[in-house]
Amino acid sequence: MRFLDAAAVAALGPTGAVRAITDALRGGLDPATDTPRSAVGLAHGQFLLMPSEAPAAAGVKVVTVAPGNPARGLPRIQAVYLLFDGETLALRAVLDGTALTTLRTPAVSVAAVLPALPDRPLRVAVVGAGPQATGHVATLAAVRPLARATHLVRDPSRTPLDAVRLGSADADEALRAADVVVCATSARSPLFDSSLLRDDAVVVAVGSHEPDARELDAPLLGRATVVVEDVATALREAGDVVLAIAEGTLAAADLVPVRDLVTGAVPPPADRPLVFKSVGMSWQDLVVAAAMVG
Structure with a gap:
């Protein structure tokens, strides 16, 4: 049994993670068959359990959410990933789950939008300055x-990144x-x-997985391929x-599964924005973890 710490997880690199996601989808993986995440309430937070299975492996990410941790100087979210042999169910590896999430989330985003990216240096506007914001920049790169990556944040003084204030004229120009x-x-x-x-x-939104929270307005989803x-x-x-559908700008029938875009079954749009909305799914962790362990 192996233990992969954050450095070992990161060693796969963005290119390897994007390749793993792309190969899995082109190889027949259907996200619709994945097991939904489940939440277990705890006295001081909750577990999020994210199990998944493939022919050669099975795995589960155990995420802890402790709302009181920031006041203690500790992370609000922590995670560990357990990778098992697909046939014997013997434990093969334990991985730093936080590092796995940091790597796999932008890999999924970039694999999804890669067919729509122009073949030239990109101008990127990133709302946020945390690990997922910087991870998406690194994976796009x-x-x-x-050509440029500009971070849009509420308080630029709180980050060492090249950042402008969200809502300012500079931020609007970057958008x-x-x-x-x-x-x-x-x-x-x-x-x-x-x-x-x-x-x-091309717009990527990864910040929430709750039906009453959103980062994008309904008019964008109404004029985009989602x-x-x-x-x-x-x-x-x-x-x-969910909220765009409730407001009447989007219909469920208009949604395009990422598998269809990556495999070429649905071509990227030529005359409208492309929005990729990700909430994170268990199969993504399993695919990337299996690529690391081999």
Whole structure:
């Protein structure tokens, strides 16, 4: 049995993680068959349990959410991943689950939107400055050169990144110019006016998995091709999608499963934005963990 700490998990790298996700989807993996995550209430927070199975392996990510931890100087969310042999169910490896999430989430996003990315240096606007924000920049840079990456945050003085204040003229200009916009925040309401975005913009939203929280406004989803990991999961957990449908700008029948875009069954749009809304699914952790362990 192996233990992979954060450095060992990161060693797969963005390119390897994107390749693992892409190969799995092209190889026949159907996210619709994945087991939904479940929550278990605890006295001081909750467990999130994310199990998944493939022919050669099975695994489960155990996530702890402790709302009181930040006041103690500890992370609010922590995780561990257990990887088992698919036939004997013997434990093969224990992985740093937080590092796995940090790697796999942007890998899924980039695998999803790669067919729509222009083949030139990208101008990227990233709302947020945390690990997922920087991870998406690094993963985009692994598949395309970046002309510029600008972080849009509420308080630029709190980050050493190249950042501008969200809502400022500079932030609006970054959104107008962006080939790719990434939203990786804990926001519960739309972060910006989507009329700023170009008709060929690619937008990724990964910040929430709750049906009443969203980072994107309904008009954007109404004028975009909306790609999701799995339609049923999005209708259950993706607030950006759920609320846009409730407001009448989007229909469930319009949603495109990511598998269809990655395999080429559905071509990327040529005349409208592409939005990829991700809530995170268990199969993603298993695919990337199995690629690390071999």
